[in-house]
Amino acid sequence: MADDVVLKLYRGDAAGGELVDYEVPRAPGMVVLDAVHSVQAMHAPDLAVRWNCKAGRCGSCGAEVNGRPRLMCMDRLDKYPPDEPISVRPMRTFPVVKDLVCDVSWNFEVNKRIPPFQMREGVEPRFSQAEADRVQEFRKCIECFLCQNVCHVLREHHEQEQFCGPRFLVRLAGLEMHPLDTADRLPLIHKQFGIGLCNITKCCTEVCPESIAITDNAIIPLKERVVDRFYDPVKKLFRVLRGR
Amino acid sequence: MDKYETHAYDVVVVGAGGAGLRAAIESSARGAKTALVCKSLLGKAHTVMAEGGIAAALANNEPRDNWQVHFRDTMKGGKFLNQWRMAELHAKEAPERVRELESWGAVFDRTKDGAILQRNFGGHTYPRLAHVGDRTGLEMIRTLQDRGVHQGIDVYMECTVRRVFVADGRAAGCFAYWRESGRFIVFRAKAVVLATGGIGRCWEISSNSWEYTGDGHALAYWAGADLIDMEFVQFHPTGMVWPPSVRGTLITEGVRGEGGVLKNSQGQRFMFDCVPELYAGEFAETEEESNRWVQDVIAGRRPEARRPPELLTRDVVARAIRREVREGRGSPHGGVLLDIASYRTPEAIKKKLPGMYHQFKELADVDITAEPMEVGPTCHYMMGGVRVDAETQESTLPGLYAAGEVAGGMHGANRLGGNSLSDLLVFGKRAGEFAAHEARGRPSLPAINEDEVAAAARQALAPFERTDGENPYALHEDLRRMMHKYVGIVRNEEDLKIALDELGNLRERARHVKVGGTIQYNPGWHLALDLANMLDTSEAVTRAALVRQESRGAHTRDDFPDSDATWGKQNVIVRKKGEPMSVATEPLSEMPAELKQLLKGG
Numbered sequence: 001m002a003d004d005v006v007l008k009l010y011r012g013d014a015a016g017g018e019l020v021d022y023e024v025p026r027a028p029g030m031v032v033l034d035a036v037h038s039v040q041a042m043h044a045p046d047l048a049v050r051w052n053c054k055a056g057r058c059g060s061c062g063a064e065v066n067g068r069p070r071l072m073c074m075d076r077l078d079k080y081p082p083d084e085p086i087s088v089r090p091m092r093t094f095p096v097v098k099d100l101v102c103d104v105s106w107n108f109e110v111n112k113r114i115p116p117f118q119m120r121e122g123v124e125p126r127f128s129q130a131e132a133d134r135v136q137e138f139r140k141c142i143e144c145f146l147c148q149n150v151c152h153v154l155r156e157h158h159e160q161e162q163f164c165g166p167r168f169l170v171r172l173a174g175l176e177m178h179p180l181d182t183a184d185r186l187p188l189i190h191k192q193f194g195i196g197l198c199n200i201t202k203c204c205t206e207v208c209p210e211s212i213a214i215t216d217n218a219i220i221p222l223k224e225r226v227v228d229r230f231y232d233p234v235k236k237l238f239r240v241l242r243g244r
Numbered sequence: 245m246d247k248y249e250t251h252a253y254d255v256v257v258v259g260a261g262g263a264g265l266r267a268a269i270e271s272s273a274r275g276a277k278t279a280l281v282c283k284s285l286l287g288k289a290h291t292v293m294a295e296g297g298i299a300a301a302l303a304n305n306e307p308r309d310n311w312q313v314h315f316r317d318t319m320k321g322g323k324f325l326n327q328w329r330m331a332e333l334h335a336k337e338a339p340e341r342v343r344e345l346e347s348w349g350a351v352f353d354r355t356k357d358g359a360i361l362q363r364n365f366g367g368h369t370y371p372r373l374a375h376v377g378d379r380t381g382l383e384m385i386r387t388l389q390d391r392g393v394h395q396g397i398d399v400y401m402e403c404t405v406r407r408v409f410v411a412d413g414r415a416a417g418c419f420a421y422w423r424e425s426g427r428f429i430v431f432r433a434k435a436v437v438l439a440t441g442g443i444g445r446c447w448e449i450s451s452n453s454w455e456y457t458g459d460g461h462a463l464a465y466w467a468g469a470d471l472i473d474m475e476f477v478q479f480h481p482t483g484m485v486w487p488p489s490v491r492g493t494l495i496t497e498g499v500r501g502e503g504g505v506l507k508n509s510q511g512q513r514f515m516f517d518c519v520p521e522l523y524a525g526e527f528a529e530t531e532e533e534s535n536r537w538v539q540d541v542i543a544g545r546r547p548e549a550r551r552p553p554e555l556l557t558r559d560v561v562a563r564a565i566r567r568e569v570r571e572g573r574g575s576p577h578g579g580v581l582l583d584i585a586s587y588r589t590p591e592a593i594k595k596k597l598p599g600m601y602h603q604f605k606e607l608a609d610v611d612i613t614a615e616p617m618e619v620g621p622t623c624h625y626m627m628g629g630v631r632v633d634a635e636t637q638e639s640t641l642p643g644l645y646a647a648g649e650v651a652g653g654m655h656g657a658n659r660l661g662g663n664s665l666s667d668l669l670v671f672g673k674r675a676g677e678f679a680a681h682e683a684r685g686r687p688s689l690p691a692i693n694e695d696e697v698a699a700a701a702r703q704a705l706a707p708f709e710r711t712d713g714e715n716p717y718a719l720h721e722d723l724r725r726m727m728h729k730y731v732g733i734v735r736n737e738e739d740l741k742i743a744l745d746e747l748g749n750l751r752e753r754a755r756h757v758k759v760g761g762t763i764q765y766n767p768g769w770h771l772a773l774d775l776a777n778m779l780d781t782s783e784a785v786t787r788a789a790l791v792r793q794e795s796r797g798a799h800t801r802d803d804f805p806d807s808d809a810t811w812g813k814q815n816v817i818v819r820k821k822g823e824p825m826s827v828a829t830e831p832l833s834e835m836p837a838e839l840k841q842l843l844k845g846g
């Protein structure tokens with residue numbers, strides 16, 4: 001029917017799967033997630049999908065819509081050609097659990113390895129809005145993991161062991177530039193978190209639904225700090241002399 | 245039955261929103277072996293969606309603010325039905341909890357001299373809400389999450405608790421299933437903390453996510469604990485109304501705190517006529533006065549003018565909007581207009597309300613820096629819940645605690661905006677502290693009866709065994725529509741009785757719900773199980789609403805339109821005591837004279 005939409009949804013699990021066609025009615029303003037919910041209600045009650053806020057705030061509903069990484073709850077159907085089916089697949093970088101749900105637990109493990117915020121002792125926590133702005137950009141992250149999904153270091157080269165991915169470089173930047181934090185994470189950023197593996201393709205920045213300038217504002221400044229600390233011979237000598 | 249995993253803990257916290265995370269952090273910091281169980285991934289709980297801010301009398305923007313004024317505002321907002329001791333502890337401890345959050349790395353918006361900036365919100369006398377633009381909940385949950393992961397708390401994500409076990413009159417643990425594999429888990433525990441949030445998925449138009457199926461309310465009720473104030477369900481005045489896809493999605497009260505005003509289709513600011521007696525003389529009486537207030541607030545001056553009536557409490561604003569729409573002065577899609585574009589510059593709107601700007605632009609094709617928003621009431625928050633001791637958060641079932649939205653009493657008949665996030669921290673901490681303390685005092689784990697485990701498992705698997713029956717989604721939609729129609733913003737005896745009958749029918753249908761597919765990550769099955777919680781929670785709300793024959797706060801009866809002094813001294817208690825559910829009234833406890841004195845001022 002003219003006012004129906006055809007979805008091609010990935011159905012399957014770790015063992016394999018395929019795209020299955022479903023037809024559901026359109027309504028004004030509908031987003032991809034609405035259509036997926038209609039499929040659940042009308043055709044496939046056991047269709048697995050994650051969501052919570054339905055307002056782009058929780059980062060649960062990331063998927064690949066017509067091959068592009070999107071939050072399904074913010075992706076309007078009327079942005080797609082009306083007479084073509086829309087395909088929805090789970091994010092490819094992570095193992096499929098079932099249907100549109102994938103196993104993102106690796107991300108939570110990486111997060112645990114980041115040394116926590118360490119408050120400067122004995123000062124009143126006062127800082128300006130300008131200082132706040134700088135880290136608030138990073139703290140906007142909703143952990144949708146779309147950036148992790150597109151980063152080729154993870155997606156194509158599977159460097160999960162060596163590289164923490166853009167999401168966690170953002171988190172690290174948020175901690176490193178926090179006006180009240182005192183912990184030193186640069187050695188980790190340099191080694192365990194593998195910042196050197198990023199070659200600034202900016203694919204992560206392009207997909208970030210929170211418009212965080214991941215590469216320019218988080219990764220490049222961190223890279224500069226790493227270079228200053230570990231590769232600048234003069235500074236390095238200085239530090240050795242000062243016993244740090 | 246199949247094998248199931250068993251885990252043993254001192255304290256099991258059910259729910260990983262603000263309340264659950266704060267409870268688990270406290271419990272494990274005090275040496276208790278702690279598990280944190282949640283239905284979604286970590287960091288996705290409802291708390292992440294909170295927008296406007298967290299209320300605490302830090303007095304950064306207004307030196308006259310203090311806990312006493314916050315206490316008074318909270319009690320007044322709750323129409324004096326609040327458990328006064330909770331309101332007192334909340335007002336006193338919220339500032340410390342907010343500063344603690346800052347010391348754990350939270351980055352709030354700043355004042356000119358670098359302190360935490362506070363904004364105005366409905367029902368708060370002074371600017372009191374610490375905030376981060378319109379994403380305060382994200383800041384809070386991330387800060388707690390990052391603190392929590394370094395504390396040795398075991399986190400069970402995508403794991404749903406279905407039952408709290410009771411042994412020797414105490415909570416003894418719980419029964420759960422992994423959403424992913426469908427396998428069962430038994431937690432043995434010396435203390436259980438419920439922090440499961442609200443019940444908004446029982447209504448058709450709601451700001452709440454799929455998680456809000458009243459699980460904690462039902463778990464407590466089934467285990468024999470009392471529920472309190474169940475008739476008080478908050479409808480937030482400003483949900484989106486168009487397009488249908490986003491109907492109910494929240495528009496933060498921060499829009500009005502930042503100067504946004506409400507108008508009907510004739511362009512009238514209808515809130516001027518709606519100031520209730522309780523607030524007489526406290527609000528601006530002309531547009532001119534109201535605009536002066538906005539100008540002063542924008543300029544960071546202490547306003548001489550009184551605040552705009554748009555900042556009245558939510559119950560009042562929601563009813564006023566309903567009236568405008570009913571009387572034919574609504575907007576094209578059955579709401580009213582919320583206009584900030586005429587009062588603030590596009591830059592200011594984008595800076596202070598970036599999420600709202602984005603949400604409208606992307607989902608409704610509306611540019612809020614240039615046009616008004618269409619808004620209408622949406623089911624938002626549950627004031628009622630598990631009846632707890634104010635100091636310890638222990639329920640009437642020993643060893644079972646509750647904190648956050650699932651707990652009742654703190655907010656009385658109506659919650660003020662911003663008082664939930666602070667509630668989560670103040671009482672989450674207390675619940676964790678006292679649960680850990682309780683666990684320490686009990687050398688051995690309580691026993692759990694194998695037969696009960698087997699019964700819980702059988703019950704959970706029943707929907708797979710039915711060969712014919714209904715689709716759980718259809719039944720859920722019918723429940724939501726029914727509750728909206730008969731147990732909505734305005735109620736009466738006739739409607740409530742219809743609702744009870746309808747609940748009976750739905751219950752019968754729910755016995756025949758069938759699910760297809762396998763036990764792996766099967767949302768149809770999950771929903772089929774959640775129907776049981778929603779039906780019992782809905783019934784508790786309906787029965788309590790039927791009993792309270794007056795209008796107060798969020799509970800409006802058109803057959804009893806006035807507040808009644810006798811009812812103002814009674815709480816309605818729901819408990820399991822045979823069939824049907826038992827509903828009783830109990831007198832409020834007497835408030836000490838010095839607190840009563842505080843209510844007189846202002």
Ligand SMILES: Cc1cc2nc3c(=O)[nH]c(=O)nc-3n(C[C@H](O)[C@H](O)[C@H](O)COP(=O)(O)OP(=O)(O)OC[C@H]3O[C@@H](n4cnc5c(N)ncnc54)[C@H](O)[C@@H]3O)c2cc1C
Pocket residue numbers: 258259260261262263264281282283284289290291292293294295296297298299380381403404405406439440441442451452455459460494624625647648649650661662663664665666668
């Ligand atoms: C859109 C929106 C905006 C809001 N803005 C504000 C605001 O600005 N200021 C304010 O003070 N309040 C605000 N509120 C209210 C406030 O956000 C909530 O009341 C509060 O976050 C609830 O926190 P909680 O910790 O009690 O529960 P939640 O954060 O909802 O967490 C509940 C947890 O329990 C888990 N759970 C539930 N059932 C089970 C089960 N059976 N088994 C296992 N786990 C379970 C869930 O998975 C989740 O982890 C807002 C609410 C909404 C919806």
Ligand code: SF4
Pocket residue numbers: 150151152153165166197198199200201202203204205215219
């Ligand atoms: S810029 Fe770096 S982190 Fe981002 S996608 Fe490219 S390689 Fe990955």
Ligand code: SF4
Pocket residue numbers: 059140141142143144145146147148166167170204207208209210211212214
């Ligand atoms: S940085 Fe952006 S894309 Fe990456 S997880 Fe956070 S919000 Fe998503």
Ligand code: FES
Pocket residue numbers: 050051052053054055056057058059060061062071072073074
């Ligand atoms: S459901 Fe929360 S971001 Fe889509």
